[in-house]
Amino acid sequence: MAAEVTLRRFELSDVDAMMAWASDPEVAAFCRWEPYESTAPLLAYLRDTVLPHPWFRAICVAGAVVGAVSVSPTAERCRGELGYLLARAHWGKGVATAAVRRALRAVLAGAEVEGLARVEALVDMDNPASQRVAEKAGFRREGVLRRHYWHKGRARDMVIYSFLATDPLPECE
């Protein structure tokens, strides 16, 4: 399975594929947004946020778009924040882990993001699958940031992970 995982830039025509996860309450549960009910606002998000984003990639399995992975700028130039999600039909097959490994190689070894020294991931304490993805991809667990993140009406405890540009890059099958 992992051998088939590739990353590419998004295109406007990916909106229908995105709807598979963007409309899913289970995917949205740990994300900032609420599930999308129609493609028009998702198309606006794709056009206004995803396409101009410095590093936001589609996760593809055998060429089909099944998820997204991003490394977003933070207040510090040396630090980028990782995000990832996957359509539910593809969970549990190692796809997110393979995608995160490829993302690390691209942004750290590929010099696609200038000055980046640290990629960090903030993962909800109640999202063990996502914690496992970060760990399998080679991130170091640094601790728990208590009541760090205001999420859908509650202050959440977040596990913070980091991967440094000097860490050994993960192998990609």
Ligand SMILES: CC(C)(COP(=O)(O)OP(=O)(O)OC[C@H]1O[C@@H](n2cnc3c(N)ncnc32)[C@H](O)[C@@H]1OP(=O)(O)O)[C@@H](O)C(=O)NCCC(=O)NCCS
């Ligand atoms: C989190 C997410 C990206 C994982 O994608 P995935 O492709 O299924 O992940 P992988 O298959 O690479 O790895 C998942 C790991 O979590 C484990 N896992 C899954 N559910 C689990 C649970 N409830 N408790 C503990 N471990 C769990 C799996 O067993 C697997 O570990 P293993 O390989 O050691 O067995 C996907 O579930 C998703 O998109 N969730 C919604 C969005 C989200 O939460 N994004 C992350 C925000 S930080």
